Amino acid sequence: MSIIGISFYFAFGGNLLVQWGLMPGNDVKGRGSAWHALVFVSASALASLVIGLVYRYALTPWGLESMAPVVFALLLFGAFASLQLVRTLAPSLHEALADKNSFQVTLVLYAAAMATGERFSSPWHLLGGGAAAVLGYLAAVCFLGAIIERLELEPVPESFKGEPIRFLSAGLIALAFSGVDTSLLTGFFG
Amino acid sequence: MAHGSDGGRFAAWGMLVGLSPLLVSADSLRMGLALGSIFLVVHSATAAVALLLPASFGKARGxxxxxxxxxxxxxxxxxxxxxxxxxxxxxASARLFIVPFTIPVMGAAALPVTMADREVALERLIHGVGYAAAIIIMGTGRELLASGAISRGFPGTTTALLPLMSQPAGALILIGLTAAAFKSIIAGAKGQRA
Structure with a gap:
């Protein structure tokens, strides 16, 4: 699959929000800064590359695929230690990198790495796939945030307000997105 | 983690969002059982280790x-x-591997420092059973709605009732409808009490 095909796949049929059910937190409106988005996309591309290569070339040949979560946890702690170092060296940069939804960010990074790693083996595909997966996720979160904002102006029944309407909206987005699947895109982009 | 009645309610909704990757992945009884039981093992192991570690270990390291x-x-x-x-x-390996990085499990990994924290951590350990049951029920319910029957072995049933329910879109819609039903039941019960 070409990089364009991968991008379209992760934007629609394989979107992390709709395929993996990775719902954004309550306070996330999907309107984060461009700097956050750039850091998130770069982190995902890097995580997908590292996890994908470790999974394909270190774990699979030895039959140790089950160890993937342990490897990811260790990489996560490595990234945390690097952030601690950044905090010591440049406190202002650490403020910019800090994210109160870090649990959700970790989950999305791992899902992006797994979704990419199980499909591709070339380093460029892993890098591009990781970046496209998070870009697609951020786009879907923005889309969902806009729908929720619009719904706040509508007379939604009391029992549907809050999380129920978020899940229903995400379900309808998933229904629309899943129409654009891999076979259609492969036909167009090869 | 929030405390109190309102805080508890918001925490519960937060956990529903955190659990949604597993609820979406549980599309049959078989998958629900696998995900639910692995979730219970992982959640219990994480919460137990967090409870057993001494406070001197430090929050981040713990x-x-x-x-x-x-x-x-x-x-x-x-x-x-x-x-x-x-x-x-x-x-299902990719979906199984995501379990330790779900929000309920990461929440259970927080090291309790005060006595109040320890009580909350013990409660969380028990909540894990409820989450695991919810995953299994979701898997069973989705298979029943999708095919009109429950299969005991692979490749599952061949009948079709509401095939959308086996898709992620169906799962998200079902979670939304179930949450709305629970909300109205809770509101009704509160109204009756008042």
Whole structure:
């Protein structure tokens, strides 16, 4: 699959929000800064590359695929230690990198790495796939945030307000997105 | 983690969002059982390690240690699934591996420092059973709605009732409708009490 095909796949049929059910937190409106988005996309591309290569070339040949979560946890702690170092060296940069939804960010990074790693083996595909997966996720979160904002102006029944309407909206987005699947895109982009 | 009645309610909704990757993945009884039981093992291992570690360990290091215990637990559980049912492992390994990084498990990895924290951590350990049951019920319910029957072995039933329910879109819609139903039941019960 070409990089364009991968991008379209992760934007629609394989979107992390709709395929993996990775719902954004309550306070996330999907309107984060461009700097956050750039850091998130770069982190995902890097995580997908590292996890994908470790999974394909270190774990699979030895039959140790089950160890993937342990490897990811260790990489996560490595990234945390690097952030601690950044905090010591440049406190202002650490403020910019800090994210109160870090649990959700970790989950999305791992899902992006797994979704990419199980499909591709070339380093460029892993890098591009990781970046496209998070870009697609951020786009879907923005889309969902806009729908929720619009719904706040509508007379939604009391029992549907809050999380129920978020899940229903995400379900309808998933229904629309899943129409654009891999076979259609492969036909167009090869 | 929020406390109090309102805080507890918001925390519960937060956990529903955190649990949604597993609820969306549980599309049959078989998958629900695999995900639910592995979730219970990983959640219990993570929460138990967090509870057993001394406070002097430090919050950050304690969290890392408990999360690593969860990752090891999921690796061992996935290896067991691979031995028992290699096809299920191939089908669901990516979804199984995500379990230690879900919000309920990461929440359980927080090291309790005060006595109040320890009580909350013990409660969380018990909540894990409820979350696991919710995953299994979701898997069973979705298979029943999608096919009109429950299969006991692969490749599942051949009948179709509401095939949308086996898709992620159907899962999200079902979670939304169930949450709305619970909300109205709770509101009704509160109204009756008042």
């Amino acid at each position: 969290f890392q240690f408990a999360l690593l215990a969860g990752a090891v637990a999921v690796s061992l559980s996935a290896s067991l699934v691979r031995l028992l049912d290699p096809f299920l492992f191939e089908l």
